[in-house]
Amino acid sequence: MRDLLITNARLLDPASGLDGPGALLVRDGVIADLGPGLTAPEGAEVLDAAGCCLAPGLVDLRANVGEPGSEHRESIASAAAAAAAGGITTLCVLPDTDPALDDPALLSFMVRRGEATGSVSLLPYGAATAGCAGKELAEFGLLREAGAIAFTDGAKAIGNARTMRLALSYARAFGAFVVQHPEEPTLAAGGAATEGELATRLGLPAIPPAAEAMMVARDIALARITGGHVHFAHVSTIAALDLIRAAKAEGLQVTADTAPPYFDLNETAIGDYRTYAKLSPPLRTEADRQAIVAALKDGTLDAIASDHQPRDADDKRLPFAQAEAGGAGLATLLGVTLARVHGGDLTMLEALALLTCKPAALLGLPVGRLAKGAPADLVLFHPDRGWKVEAGKLPGKAQNSPFDGRALEGRVFGTWKAGRRVFPA
């Protein structure tokens, strides 16, 4: 492969705090050099970035890619295309598929299918329990050897306290953490919206927001007695954030992420029974949304994940309570996060850290940074160039974006995986 020099860029590396003009040299799939005043080696391809931002490729902590079992909604190939268009070069995929990723052979198969795309590192989670059914623990050791980055039952909460205790305890032997969907399942059963005035007016079965906090409180207590590492997915309420903040201050191994809908939208997005805004957990109040923004700033939250959940039209064109929860998120991850930069809530480097080096550190991966010797996983974007999210025109198969109709600033012009340009393909 020819050397590639990307010149005239705004280099952004949240890990080192770099934000300045310069160039970046890619050789043999890794970052060979970067900084101001680089000149192109003999025979190198030169790309003029025209002042656009050059940052590490995004590390998405959580997505469902439809395979195996829901290929009509999304496939690894279509998700990889959407990820590349969204600047994502590392994609962690959930195991609550059909069948569940509770078998080492299946897990290795997923890894190989990801490699075959050539555009994204596909890193599967292992199921925390057999079949993601919440009963017997899965084979953490064998799954870890096959490439499992961590263990979770995906969109299903591990409801049984003893099972969660065992998972947190046993995962320590293999240096892995356990990801919880924090929602008390008996309180949440059948719910379609956050309990409160809006759900009452719409006549929708509702989930009390305390269902999240009580699961977070329980699992923090279990982390304390096991010494295990619990990670809370898509945290969405004030009360849960307060508990996580306190647990971190106590020094427990507790981490957490959120997803763009929870800092960009509030529950009013479901008005008129808009099923594209039906998510799990459900959208919350405006006060919760603001608290999520604050927690992104103060470090209570460690990452922003796309929470990509592909659904097709038949899943969504139903009465609200019957429609499936979940939103497509790969193509909008960067743009919606940058809206918080444009809104003045986060600096550019703070926002990018939540999408790159912080999730990479959580997973112990060498990606997510612009550094000599690091893999040349890169995204080139214009922070102010506008575009409109339009369901039906998004990259990939899944079109169920909760941001349908939203105008965003921040457009991806190029994505590179290990030095190879994967977007535009």
Place this chain on the structure above:
Amino acid sequence: MSYPSKHLLAIEGLEPPHIADLLDLAESYALLNRSGKTQRDLLKGRTLINLFFEDSTRTRTSFELAGKRLGADVINMSVSTSSVNKGETLLDTASTLNAMQCDLLVIRHAQSGAPALLSQKVDAAVINAGDGTHEHPTQALLDALTIRRHKGSLQGLVVAICGDIAHSRVARSNIHLLTTMGSRVRVVGPPTLIPADAARLGVEVFHDMKAGLKDADVVMMLRLQRERMSGGLVPSAREFFRFYGLDAEKLAVAKPDSIVMHPGPMNRGVEIDSAIADHPTRSVIGEQVEMGVACRMAVLDVLARRLPRNR
């Protein structure tokens, strides 16, 4: 102020003049119905389809009668609940109805928002005849007309709505209509049957029935569905009747000329004592049914005016 929409999906969002106009028109239909000169040809050549995904005798018959009295061709489609758990049926049904060139579509469905979804897909004017735990707008109109005929006006009246508020579309529509028209609405029931943030709907919440009924002008009882007991929201029917069933003793604290209402069908001995349900002067339950036909005629009339002349 003319009615603002192609459909009638909810009371929430209607302004006082819209409601007053509908009630005035319904009142005139009530008088006409009593005079016996009922047959009119206002809806001649129009097709009205009653699409009921939930069992209902009273509401369906009421719409059927209203449509026929206005000269419409009325068709009843009862879709058995077993075959419609998949929502594709709802939108498949929509395309079927479009092909049939239906003008007015009356829908009852177990899911909140189902009529709103259907209204986006069909050409017909859609009337919500009850959706899940959301709204039942024509019930609220007929209740309001019944109250107005007895009390003259809705302004300033104290109305106590009692029972399972949380799961009641009748309660929601009545709360929206009565608060919009200036009534003081109380909701009375055990905390497990009062929805979250009920006070934000502009009502006063009572868990003690006598306190809630004190000096009320109108006592509106709701049906307690059997599954609420199996779901653990209420321990037993006898306990419910003891604390929240309407009997003479509890009714005695309301105003002496207060009226008693029930949307039907009643669970006698659960939410209402037979002696009260059949009381010759206090119970207006029979009149509610009569006003139901008049109100539905008014709604069909108003929506038909907005339909294209021919299709």
